[in-house]
Amino acid sequence: MTTQNQTKNSIVRFLNINTSGQTGGRNLPLWRQLLLQLIAIAILASVMFPIMYVVTLSFSSKTTRPSSLELFPKEISFVAYQQVLDKPTGNPVTFIELLRNSFMLSMGVGMAALAIAVTAAYAFSRFKFAMREVLMVLVFIPLLMPAVGLSTPLYLLLNQVQVKECKDGATAIQPFTTCEDGSKGKLQFNLRDSLFGVGIAMTASALPFAVWNLKGYLDTIPRELEEAAAIDGADANQTFWQIVIPLAIPQLAVTFFLGFIGHWQEFVLTWLFLSQPKDYTLAMTLYNMTGQYANAIPWNRFAAMAVIVALPVAIVYIALQRNIVGGLTTGSVKG
Amino acid sequence: MAVAKSSVGKSKRKNAVLPYLYLLPAFLIMGVITFYPLIYQVIISFTNFESKHLLLGLKSPELEFIGIKNYIDIFTAALPVENFNFFRVLEFNFWWALSNVMLHVPAGVLIAVLLNTEGLWFKRLYRAAYILPVVVPPLVVATVWTNIFDERYGAMNQLLTTLSMTFFGGTEPVYIRWFEDVTPPIPGFLPGAPLTLAYYAMMIANFWLGWPFMSVVATGALQSIPKDLYEAASIDGATGSQQFWGITVPLLRPAMIPAAVYGFTLSFNLFNFVFFMTGGGPARSTELLVTFAYNLVRNLRWYGVAAAFAVIIFGVALVVFLITNRITRATQNYQEA
Numbered sequence: 027m028t029t030q031n032q033t034k035n036s037i038v039r040f041l042n043i044n045t046s047g048q049t050g051g052r053n054l055p056l057w058r059q060l061l062l063q064l065i066a067i068a069i070l071a072s073v074m075f076p077i078m079y080v081v082t083l084s085f086s087s088k089t090t091r092p093s094s095l096e097l098f099p100k101e102i103s104f105v106a107y108q109q110v111l112d113k114p115t116g117n118p119v120t121f122i123e124l125l126r127n128s129f130m131l132s133m134g135v136g137m138a139a140l141a142i143a144v145t146a147a148y149a150f151s152r153f154k155f156a157m158r159e160v161l162m163v164l165v166f167i168p169l170l171m172p173a174v175g176l177s178t179p180l181y182l183l184l185n186q187v188q189v190k191e192c193k194d195g196a197t198a199i200q201p202f203t204t205c206e207d208g209s210k211g212k213l214q215f216n217l218r219d220s221l222f223g224v225g226i227a228m229t230a231s232a233l234p235f236a237v238w239n240l241k242g243y244l245d246t247i248p249r250e251l252e253e254a255a256a257i258d259g260a261d262a263n264q265t266f267w268q269i270v271i272p273l274a275i276p277q278l279a280v281t282f283f284l285g286f287i288g289h290w291q292e293f294v295l296t297w298l299f300l301s302q303p304k305d306y307t308l309a310m311t312l313y314n315m316t317g318q319y320a321n322a323i324p325w326n327r328f329a330a331m332a333v334i335v336a337l338p339v340a341i342v343y344i345a346l347q348r349n350i351v352g353g354l355t356t357g358s359v360k361g
Numbered sequence: 362m363a364v365a366k367s368s369v370g371k372s373k374r375k376n377a378v379l380p381y382l383y384l385l386p387a388f389l390i391m392g393v394i395t396f397y398p399l400i401y402q403v404i405i406s407f408t409n410f411e412s413k414h415l416l417l418g419l420k421s422p423e424l425e426f427i428g429i430k431n432y433i434d435i436f437t438a439a440l441p442v443e444n445f446n447f448f449r450v451l452e453f454n455f456w457w458a459l460s461n462v463m464l465h466v467p468a469g470v471l472i473a474v475l476l477n478t479e480g481l482w483f484k485r486l487y488r489a490a491y492i493l494p495v496v497v498p499p500l501v502v503a504t505v506w507t508n509i510f511d512e513r514y515g516a517m518n519q520l521l522t523t524l525s526m527t528f529f530g531g532t533e534p535v536y537i538r539w540f541e542d543v544t545p546p547i548p549g550f551l552p553g554a555p556l557t558l559a560y561y562a563m564m565i566a567n568f569w570l571g572w573p574f575m576s577v578v579a580t581g582a583l584q585s586i587p588k589d590l591y592e593a594a595s596i597d598g599a600t601g602s603q604q605f606w607g608i609t610v611p612l613l614r615p616a617m618i619p620a621a622v623y624g625f626t627l628s629f630n631l632f633n634f635v636f637f638m639t640g641g642g643p644a645r646s647t648e649l650l651v652t653f654a655y656n657l658v659r660n661l662r663w664y665g666v667a668a669a670f671a672v673i674i675f676g677v678a679l680v681v682f683l684i685t686n687r688i689t690r691a692t693q694n695y696q697e698a
């Protein structure tokens with residue numbers, strides 16, 4: 027620790043960084059300004075390096091892999107984007123379907139987690155009751171168990187819900203009804219092999235974060251408002267719906283969006299559960315374009331796909347940046 | 362709404378029931394999709410559950426209870442899997458999370474302090490650009506960096522080639538097999554778990570991804586430090602570094618510790634990133650607990666062993682959670698705060 031401190035110390039002394047951001051102002055000496063600019067530009071270069079690399083690749087029309095380093099586009103060609111939009115993978119699935127699947131999955135999981143979490147977060151934030159600590163630890167259990175750890179039982183559980191068309195034309199909904207003639211019937215729908223089922227499974231891992239993030243924010247809302255409402259004769263439910271929820275809307279939005287991003291790139295459960303190309307998501311497609319499966323994929327197409335997957339999330343994140351960071355820190359900074 | 366109708370006399374009892382009503386939806390759902398699978402997982406961790414049992418589950422006639430054999434196999438590396446040693450993976454997993462946080466937090470703080478310097482030109486431009494790694498989904502980051510570290514066409518080897526040819530008079534193109542080489546470049550750096558080049562490649566990529574978030578948190582905290590503190594300190598003759606260690610660091614600590622804990626738990630289970638970059642290779646040297654669990658389920662299909670492994674991960678994560686919870690006191694409630 028000491029050596030680390032000393033090196034940091036010397037860095038601070040060397041740069042003579044004014045940590046207060048107060049004095050100095052316009053009379054920051056020129057040599058120091060230039061030195062700091064140099065460092066800032068070096069950091070900027072390192073930040074931009076992979077971004078420029080992938081953007082340049084995506085605008086290239088060459089299907090061969092890059093033979094030398096190019097960080098600025100020599101040409102602006104949308105061939106790769108067009109190819110990705112036309113036929114993203116070898117599988118029979120269109121880009122619009124991939125986008126829709128990803129969008130519905132992240133949206134659904136984000137919304138479901140939010141709706142279920144908000145009342146729980148309120149209970150944990152505002153009430154004192156028996157078993158509070160125990161229940162709270164229980165809610166956080168999925169944080170300790172990565173999605174893959176619960177995948178087998180969830181697979182078996184969801185696999186039991188199937189809709190089948192029997193030989194006599196009737197429809198059986200397992201596990202509630204089975205075909206009367208005892209035949210297995212033709213499989214129409216398997217909850218496990220559907221986006222809906224995967225969404226249910228993903229909600230399990232989305233809940234704890236939503237509860238934690240909302241509780242942290244609710245803790246910061248002054249109780250006086252609720253007390254005043256109670257004096258005015260509002261019962262607990264009215265207080266919750268009419269006072270607390272409206273105040274928490276910014277944080278609800280942030281929690282939803284963080285859930286959305288988290289599951290925009292969900293890979294484990296989708297890859298384990300889904301077998302039909304029509305249900306594939308953008309994240310799964312991106313995996314198909316890299317690593318061991320990628321030998322046949324031109325890199326310009328991969329790059330275009332990477333940009334497409336990243337862009338929607340990046341844009342919303344930048345737009346909501348202030349709220350997200352504020353939300354994350356109010357959720358955590360305490361005591 | 363039965364609760365709303367209850368009379369004043371019952372209000373005490375009503376208040377006792379109310380919190381549980383608010384918790385009901387969450388626990389109903391979690392009962393089905395979290396606790397039931399969890400218990401199921403514990404049960405099959407004591408069996409020889411395999412693909413052939415998937416159809417009937419626990420009702421399979423030939424499903425055998427084999428006691429703690431799965432656990433013993435995992436701990437004693439008796440699984441017929443090449444290059445697997447539980448304790449090496451565990452050690453690597455901890456080191457991976459720790460080494461990431463140890464780099465991200467100081468870098469994030471220093472860069473936040475740099476950008477907080479009054480009078481620095483283009484401050485807004487830098488702030489806007491430095492946030493970019495945070496907004497790109499880690500999955501995309503991992504795939505892009507995988508290609509950057511490609512041994513034949515990757516940008517990293519090309520960059521190193523350019524640098525070596527321009528500055529060091531090199532004539533041969535640099536050809537580093539980032540994801541293939543199994544000899545650790547610094548032998549004995551982490552006793553018991555050799556760190557291959559793939560680890561360093563992942564560290565570079567994850568550093569790119571990780572410090573900006575820490576910097577964002579630090580910037581927020583820096584801006585909430587009252588400026589009179591620094592004025593008073595300079596009147597008293599404190600130097601820049603004295604102010605940094607005496608004011609900035611202590612006041613950043615409440616914000617940075619939870620951020621560091623968050624970063625630690627995030628890195629600890631960074632499945633998407635590691636899986637997309639190295640898949641745990643080469644020779645399982647960059648395998649995390651989660652990526653190995655995934656391999657057990659997806660590729661090897663030993664569900665019983667995988668279940669035992671998941672229970673072990675749970676135990677490890679529980680220890681981590683209890684320690685970090687101590688640090689952040691996340692479960693502290695409103696009144697106690």
